Amino acid sequence: MARDEQTIDKDSDGKGGDTATMPMTMIQALRSAMDVMMERDPNVVVYGQDVGYFGGVFRVTDGLQAKYGKSRVFDAPISEGGIVGTAVGMAAYGLRPVVEIQFADYFYPATDQIVSEAARLRYRSAGEFTSSMVIRMPCGGGIYGGQTHSQSPEAFFTHVCGLRTVMPSNPYDAKGLLIASIENDDPVIFLEPKRLYNGPFDGHHDRPVVPWSGHALGNVPTGYYKVDLDKAAIVRPGNDVTVLAYGTMVWVSEAAARESGVDAEVIDLRSIWPLDLDTIVNSVKKTGRCVIVHEATRTSGFGAELAALVQEHCFYQLEAPIERVTGWDTPYPHAQEWAYFPGPDRVAAALKRAMEGR
Template identity: 70%
Template sequence: MNMIQAVNSAMDVAMERDDSVCVFGEDVGYYGGVFRATAGLQKKYGKTRAFDTPINECGIIGVAVGMATYGLKPIAEIQFADYIYPGLDQIVSEAARLRYRSAGEFTAPMVVRTPSGGGIFGGQTHSQSPESIFTHICGVKTVIPSTPYDAKGLLIAAIEDPDPVIFFEPKRIYNGPFDGHYDNPVQPWSKHPASEVPEGYFTIPLGKAKVLREGEALTIVTYGTMVHVAMRAVEDLGVDAEVIDLRTLLPLDIETIEESIKKTGRCIIMHEATRTSGFGSELSALVQERCFYHLEVPIERVTGYDTPYPHSLEWAYFPGPVRTRLAIERVMENVSG
């Protein structure tokens, strides 16, 4: 499976197991979604469980909150992460606070799925990575997979979670991982080990990171598309780096990060989102607080630029192998960038 197929399979499995699970959003029913992630679900489960909505993100998420409150398990698709902002108040003020404000009487077991990041030359209105906004909201879990296998296992776990989950799907790796160069795949998903996704039911616990590569000289902490960029840079340089895929940003598996950095003494944090107030800022602060006396050099960040996402210059904006290699060389040479 590629990631789109894995996401589709996760929803199919969840809907088959539980009649309370439903899917809706713009064009997700008959058409199967702009990326085809919901293809076939309406035909299999009917128009009451997989249906189209108006172009109204506030309404989509608001309806999901109401459905979740009254016992359903809605999966609301926001067509692009850039469009999620009109529904932000519903997430912050309603979904995230429902358990607390009702003293546990009500919960909001809902998932908001949305494609994020660049990779399709969508420019500033189809390419944003707003995950750090949602990690600031108490009561919401934030998930970003990097492989088809993780996408399916994490999404099923998110659907079964009793609280709201924002599920970002890196559109750049929907069909295969890339190393950051224009139209230069690392390896098609069909030949990638992570494409071996079971057809049936399985879950991956939310809040547990994955050590993709063990090493002694350097720790790279990343997630989503940047996992593949990090792995390619490490392989190109031949550095003995440990690469950690967070998978879930909130709740964060800080213990795995801490254990790794205490071993390596060096840390690089990578994400596609803009640098200022990106999730890397929080990671850097946590590492500093918990691992200060184990750090041999300052923490490095490899991120997007503090600019609107460009259209024609997308691949220059994207933090790719060159910037990653430079950061690795600075850290290994004990020189702060």
């Protein structure tokens, strides 16, 4: 399903978010999602480091405190464990906290609260309490942030039962997925690729930007709508090879397919876990080949899980080895950032190897 063909869930009064649209960056789309949900639901609160008066280090929450007050949008101490721990308590009480970890690299001090409390609360209380909370985290590189501001830790969260892990690739999905995440009764790790925050991206860091889906920035409904948390999107139909990607790597994969001439079907996972396995399996059975692309390091990256699932479900249809194109198995290399990233050239080479069956 193409980005601009997704179904919008309308309000009960029929006034859906599709009544008006406007060009938005991903930052603006995420802010709009929180604005819409804070207006609809007084139980939604937003907090984290510098998210109040300052509007967040990337200005995603800019203006929300002025609109909704300091009791609903506020700053937290530099304590990731405290931020997530208080969110667990708020969610158990009935609120819907949306908290920000300033960079995904900083989540480690909150690991015990995420794993032992948020992810397990529904199960350990036999459904009496839920962790209806969203943990937003800017992730990935591309801003020359070095080793402590550039990591892609999605594989860690997919290993934790009870968590949902989401990573949008465009403004439309970013808003719809965040709204769906806020309304979800289980904890959601919402990863936001920093390279996509401020505008269109064509897969190359040294090229002028190109429009998203034919629009200036990505036409996004100004009101309420949701994107299904359980559904991947086929962003580029094709017949020869399936490419599985998410976040920034969706654009890299599209560029590779376009420039290589390979008739590749590019699938944007959107929700990394739980996974839309049906869309993946149907595509690979059709194409007989699979290339997996992610920015995180290769060993034990989420691509390994994807490769295992494709092999389990599509073994007899595969006509070539499954390819993985990933970051290096090394601490994040600040001085070689753009060489570290999978680029269109590396992905195109993998597409050609898959087509040659070697």
